[in-house]
Amino acid sequence: MNFDIELVGKIGSMALIDKKDNILDYTLIARLSQELKPGYVWVTSGATETGRLDYIKRNGKELEGSLEDVKTDYSAQGQSILMSTYRQYVDSKYSLRQVLVEHQHFNDPQKREHLKSLLLRCKEQNAIPIINYNDAVSTEESRRFEIQSLRNKKNNVVECVDNDETATQIACLLKAKTLLILTSTDGIYKDSADKDTLIENISGKDVYEVLDNITECENYCSGASRVGANGAKAKLEYIKDAVKIGTFVIIASAKYSIKDILSGKAKATRIGVK
Numbered sequence: 001m002n003f004d005i006e007l008v009g010k011i012g013s014m015a016l017i018d019k020k021d022n023i024l025d026y027t028l029i030a031r032l033s034q035e036l037k038p039g040y041v042w043v044t045s046g047a048t049e050t051g052r053l054d055y056i057k058r059n060g061k062e063l064e065g066s067l068e069d070v071k072t073d074y075s076a077q078g079q080s081i082l083m084s085t086y087r088q089y090v091d092s093k094y095s096l097r098q099v100l101v102e103h104q105h106f107n108d109p110q111k112r113e114h115l116k117s118l119l120l121r122c123k124e125q126n127a128i129p130i131i132n133y134n135d136a137v138s139t140e141e142s143r144r145f146e147i148q149s150l151r152n153k154k155n156n157v158v159e160c161v162d163n164d165e166t167a168t169q170i171a172c173l174l175k176a177k178t179l180l181i182l183t184s185t186d187g188i189y190k191d192s193a194d195k196d197t198l199i200e201n202i203s204g205k206d207v208y209e210v211l212d213n214i215t216e217c218e219n220y221c222s223g224a225s226r227v228g229a230n231g232a233k234a235k236l237e238y239i240k241d242a243v244k245i246g247t248f249v250i251i252a253s254a255k256y257s258i259k260d261i262l263s264g265k266a267k268a269t270r271i272g273v274k
Contacts, residue, residue: 003246004175005040005175005176005177006040006176007039007040007041007176007179007258007262008040008041008042008176008179009040009043009179009180010043010163010166010179010182011043011045011254012046012163012184012254013048014183015183015184017046017049017050017053023053024050024081024082024085028254029086030088031257033085033089034090034091035257035258035259036090036091036094037128038123038124038125039123041128041129041176042128042131043132043163043166044082044131044132045132045163046078047074047075047082048071048074048075048135049078050078051076051077051078051081052074054078054081055073055077072136072137075136076136079132082130083096090128095125095128096128096130097122097128097129098130099118099130100133100134101133101134102137103159106173107150107158112173131166131167133160133163162238165238167179167181168241169241172241172245175247176247178247178249178262179239179247179248180252180262181235181239182252183251183252184253186198186267186269188217188236188269192222199217199269201269202217202271203270203271203274205273207244210271211244218237221236239251243271248270248271248272249270249271250269250271251268251269253268256268
């Protein structure tokens, strides 16, 4: 099977934060950034939480107001910090390109094709795209209205309510060989309280059996790492679209290097046809 992109990677908000000091984990970002290269597409969460922590640092308090407005303001503040941090640590011989997406970029054929062309050009132009959902200009109310309007016209509407979904849709758009989802845990567990119950492989003789086994593993999942996150069950549901096109999916901890995860040296949940 031919693939257009080697890797689509995604890192979650909580994996980016040093919980002890309540700041970005610069050591982690530096380590991962040094592994990024053309042919990789990187989806990063963390703008809202980064903006929140930066605002508190500068003002000594949280923002007040509606949750929607606060999220918007934090996200706008955090985006610049995230990008400057990645730029600081990604190899200087590579260009870095920020791409902010919304659900419309996947649901509108013209915008979808435009986004695909942009991302594929990056590979040929020695550039690495860094993607995030554009929270700063997209409100929950307007998004729900737009999504419902689309559902009235067609099936298979992409919502992008979570960057796990965004990363999966990017992997599908670009026919990625591998979709890597980095979290704060080693993968999917049968019992989240017991680290010895890591599910190392979700596989099958064909795509249909893999999808059935993914659905079975969803029964083990509950809860999420933070308010607003959709948790492990949602991750498994989202990645089904990528599995359908033959993309190999890995859910792993951000504490490991990309190289060790891809080579099989690091613990992870690996999902695909045998």
